[in-house]
Amino acid sequence: MINLLYFAGIRDLTGVPEEQAPLAGRTVGELLEWAEEKYPGIRGGGARVAVNEEYALEGDVLAEGDTAAIIPPVSGG
Amino acid sequence: MSIYEITDKPIDPQRYADHVLRPEAGAVVTFTGHVREWTKGIRTLYLSYEAYVPMAEKKMAQIGGEIEEKWEGTCVAIAHRIGELDVGEVAVVIAVSSPHRKAAYEANEYAIERIKQDVPIWKKEIWETGEQWIGDQNKKPEVRNP
Numbered sequence: 453m454i455n456l457l458y459f460a461g462i463r464d465l466t467g468v469p470e471e472q473a474p475l476a477g478r479t480v481g482e483l484l485e486w487a488e489e490k491y492p493g494i495r496g497g498g499a500r501v502a503v504n505e506e507y508a509l510e511g512d513v514l515a516e517g518d519t520a521a522i523i524p525p526v527s528g529g
Numbered sequence: 530m531s532i533y534e535i536t537d538k539p540i541d542p543q544r545y546a547d548h549v550l551r552p553e554a555g556a557v558v559t560f561t562g563h564v565r566e567w568t569k570g571i572r573t574l575y576l577s578y579e580a581y582v583p584m585a586e587k588k589m590a591q592i593g594g595e596i597e598e599k600w601e602g603t604c605v606a607i608a609h610r611i612g613e614l615d616v617g618e619v620a621v622v623i624a625v626s627s628p629h630r631k632a633a634y635e636a637n638e639y640a641i642e643r644i645k646q647d648v649p650i651w652k653k654e655i656w657e658t659g660e661q662w663i664g665d666q667n668k669k670p671e672v673r674n675p
Contacts, residue, residue, distance in 0.1 A: 457581065459579060459581055459649065459651060460579055460651035460653070460662045461651075461662035461664070464662070497664060498664075502581070502584055502649070505581075505583055505584040505587055506584075507647070521581055521649070523581070523649050524651065524662070524664055525664035526645070526646070526647065526648060526649055526650055526651060526664075527645075527650070527651050527652040527662075527663040527664055528578070528580070528585075528609055528620075528621065528644050528648050528649075528650030528651070528652065529562050529609075529620070529621050529641055529644050529645045529650075
């Protein structure tokens with residue numbers, strides 16, 4: 453299983469801060485497709501994915517036990 | 530030793546300036562970012578910041594590492610506050626020391642630009658007329674609950 457984390461406006465959309473999904477072996481791009489199907493609109497607005505606390509590319513493959521965070525555009529400072 | 534931290538407590542900027550001060554440093558530049566009341570004509574009552582804390586601290590440390598590599602002899606400390614902040618309160622502090630002032634000024638500006646690009650921290654503006662998570666700061670906020 454993959455642990456998924458949601459923040460800020462994306463958490464408002466999902467209604468939960470985290471969940472697990474059977475996405476081990478799938479790519480980050482496939483994770484985004486899965487999330488878009490479950491939560492329409494989640495990909496809009498330029499969300500990025502971080503895997504194990506590092507920004508990932510859409511082609512990166514998820515491994516069992518990874519933590520993937522869907523990161524909406526940041527606004528610190 | 531450097532400090533890169535997310536905190537839910539009020540920030541004392543002097544603590545970070547003191548932290549980077551060393552005998553070989555002839556300059557310390559400290560930047561503080563504050564909660565602004567007016568943004569493009571809309572009045573903010575307070576802000577609420579959220580972070581993906583472990584990743585945010587890691588990204589801030591990476592930015593510090595980039596700076597110490599780009600500007601020789603610099604030392605960096607960064608803190609960002611989360612939770613609810615009132616107008617005027619310190620949201621972020623960046624302290625950079627260096628042997629000479631030019632590097633400290635440049636490195637400090639580099640740090641805030643990098644924070645705004647990559648560090649997973651989000652700001653929600655709360656107005657008299659509604660509230661919104663802010664993503665792209667160049668976009669005019671839209672009032673959702675007028």
